[in-house]
Every structure is written in structure tokens, then in C-alpha cells.
Amino acid sequence: MITKSGAKNFFVIGTVLCGLSFIGLALLTFRAIPSRTNVVDMDESVIRGKKIWERKNCMGCHTLLGEGGYYAPELTKVTDRRSSVWLNQFLKDPEKMYPGQRKMTNFHFTQEQINDIINFLKWVGKIDTNGFPAEAKKGLGAALSTNTNIKSTSDALQPEKMSLCLGCHQLGGTGGSAGPSFDALQFGSGKLTKEYVQKWLKDPQAIKPDTAMPNLGLGDSDIEEITTFLFNLKNNK
Template sequence: MNKKQSRTFAIACTAVATVAFLGLTIDSHRQFPKLTNADQLTPQVIAGKDVWHKFNCVNCHTLFGEGAYYAPDLTKIAKLRGDAYLQAYMRNPAQFYDEQRHRRLMPKQDLSDEEIRNLVSFLTWVSNVDNQGWPPRPILVTGATFPGTDMTAQQQAETSGEKTDGSAVPPGARPLSGNENPIALGERVFRAATPACAACHSLAPGVNMAGPSLSGVGSRAAQLIGSPDYKGKARDVAGYIREAVQSPSAHVVPGPMYSANGVSFMPDTYSKSLTPEQLDQLVAYLSSLR
């Protein structure tokens, strides 16, 4: 290839690349309204965005992978925590964590009720944007995990059959082989449900996140059912767990970070998002954690 041919080839390649780039750019802008749910940009959502900027939330948090990477990514937080939890948390973060133990660094911003509602609306709109899997590995709240992301050290130990202290893990806490095993299938439901159970509940003893640890939940349920403190209607462990999944407020676990005014922060949508078979599998899995 001589110099003239090389020059022509380079110009042609540049032209093709430019056309492709422009075409992809135009196509992206064409799809933005649908991908971002532009029709859902209500005045309340826009006001919530202003609250986000007013209080410089981006100085610590990230959205779509953009931000300070100092605190958890909040792109999908509205789907993981829900409206009631977020409102209570924004009013007073201190009641959700022990500052000495957990090193809570989230300041109390003294937002008004209207600002809180607007900010939650904004985060809900953000959570519904089709971000096509970006960021691939968001910063998560302590102990949480999503399918496709790295697990915490404790969770990795649990799935391998060992605890971080070297002792054995209860059989129900590790994934079992064989699609026919309801406990194995239930463990997958635990990780893949929407929202993922693992985003709020840890399987490690004493590790309480947005929801209480589920380590030994089968044994605790058996004790609770016979206690006068129990407010639900279940008569056995499986019934208690099923009730907790489908009607979280039937019996509220004590603690300001789990409920407000007798209403659990846990979503009550699992009876719709899970099939009856998946619910049976999840109950079998959680019942095995003793």
C-alpha cells in the first residue's frame, strides 16, 4: 500500500467511524426519554432533584456511578429500601445505627417533611431509570449484595461452608446442588428476589442491617411463636416465615430501624413478585437456618 492508498484508507476509516459515532449518538438521544421515564418527571421529582443538589448529597453518595464514592451508591436505593424506610432514615439517621459501633457518618440534615417527600420521589424516579446495568459494581450498604457482584467475606464463607472463625455453617446456609432441592432453590430466590432479600438481611450472626439478621431465624421463630410477645397468627415456623414475607407488619420486630408507627419497613409486595412455588422454596430455605 503506497502513501496515497494509506491516506485514502485512513480518511475512509475516519469517515466511517464518524458516521457510526454520530448514528449511535442520535440513536441514544432518541431513546433517552423512554430509558429515563421522562414522562414521570413530575414537579415533585424535579423539586427532589433540587433538594439533592441543595444539600450536596453527591459529595458523599453516587448516582449512576457518578459522585464522591464515599458513601453507598443510591441509584437503586428506593427499590431496596422503600418509601417508609427512606423517610424515617432522612428524618434521623442516628436511630438506625450506633455511631460508636458502626461509625455512622451520615449527618442529620434537618430536612422538612416536604423536602424529604420530594427527595424520595426523586430517588424513586432514579431507581426506575433503565441504566442497563451501570454501574456494574455499585457501592452497597454494609453487608448487602446483588446477583453478579462480589459477596462480603462472611457471605463467601457461608456459601463455601465455613465461617470466618473456622467453625461450620448450618447446612441450610450454603447453596446445595440439584434443582430438585427446595432449599437450594430457596437460597437462589433469597438472592434474586426483587428487592433482593440479601440487600436488607444478613445471614451472619449479629449483623443487623436495614432488616434483622436471619441467622438462626428458624430457631428464633419456633421460640417466638410460643411467646406472648408474638402478635401474628402463625402456628409453626414455616407459617411464621410465610407471614413475615407476605405481611411484614403482622408481627413487627422491635427496633426503630425496622418499623415506624407499627408498620414494617419491609416491602409487602413479595406475594405479587414471587410465584407460589418461589415462596414455598424461600420459606423452606429460611426455615432451615437454625
């Protein structure tokens, strides 16, 4: 049976050990904060983007680092899922990209504000969150640089346009799955004539009102470049 003095010693020693453990863990945490929070990359653009995020109450709909609303997509790792080109187009006019579908307000951001928001989201995406949220698919930039199946066919299309297309479509096993795979489409056959594809890229909803394909606001030169690339794919198969 433990004595009164033994119980006292047990309490004192246990308290001291727990206190020292807590202090040690706290010191380790504080030492790790600079590298895990990506504070070294926090520049003026990131700070401005954060202020816009707070001023527009983006967390009323979106979650960031697990905090916020659940009405709209979680954005902690959004830059792993979407390219800067896609985000830029969407923030300019959400409704134009998804007519009648998206509920996001058009805040009429200036180009500088859009750049700041994207830089803020990029900065957040580099924070070490111990695997939260679940790891997104491999970034398209990295995938494009390592996928030998599409290197030979992607030279004719600028990387930002390729990244924009592969956000929803696949090519050589790389890309999204929201739209049909470019590997399966037979450009130049059936209704997929050059004229049809160009009209589709100009305004998808004009051809199919309920399509999930957003209006990317592409100019004539962009449409010509993408169409030429797509129709050259069959020559590389």
C-alpha cells in the same frame, strides 16, 4: 506496494466511513436517551428532590450513577433494596434508627421534602444504566406478591409494615439477611414472650445497646399489630 493515490483514497474513504459511523452511533444514542433516562416520569416532585440532593451535597458522601463520594452507601438502586416506608423513617431521623452507629446528619427534612427525595431516588432507580450497579435483590413488593409461602400469613399485616420488617428479616425465604429469620424464631417460647417482643419493638437499644436493629419509631398500635402477626406465625407453620 501502495501508491500515493491509493494511500490518499484509503485515507479519504476510511475517514468518511468512520465519520458516518460516528454520526450514526450519535443519532442512535440521542434517540435512545428519552427512554433510557426515564425523562417521561420526571415530575415536579422529582425535580424538587434533585435540587435538595444538590443543595445538601449528598454526593459528598453517597454515589449516584457512579458519581460522588464513597463514604456512604451507593444509592442508584436504593429503592430496590429499601422500601419507601424504611427510607421515610430513616430520613426523618437517621440517629434514632441507628443510635450511635450512623454518621448521617439529621437535616430535619419536612415530610414534603422527604417525599420529594424518595421520588427522586425512585426516578433514578428506573434509569437504564446497562446493569450498573450490580443488580440488587428482587424488590420486596414483587417478592411478596409472588411468594406463595407467605401469602397466607401476611394478610394480617399491612404491606408497608411487612416490607419494613422484611428489609432485614426473612419470611418464607423472602427478605433481607441482616436480622434473624422469622421462620427460625419461636415466638411464644423462652424469652420471646409477647411483652418482651413489644418492648423490643418499642426500643431495641434499651434491651441490647449494641444491636443492629434500628429504632423504627413505631407507635403502640403498630407494635400491637406487628406482635399479633408474629405470634400468629406459629399457627401457620
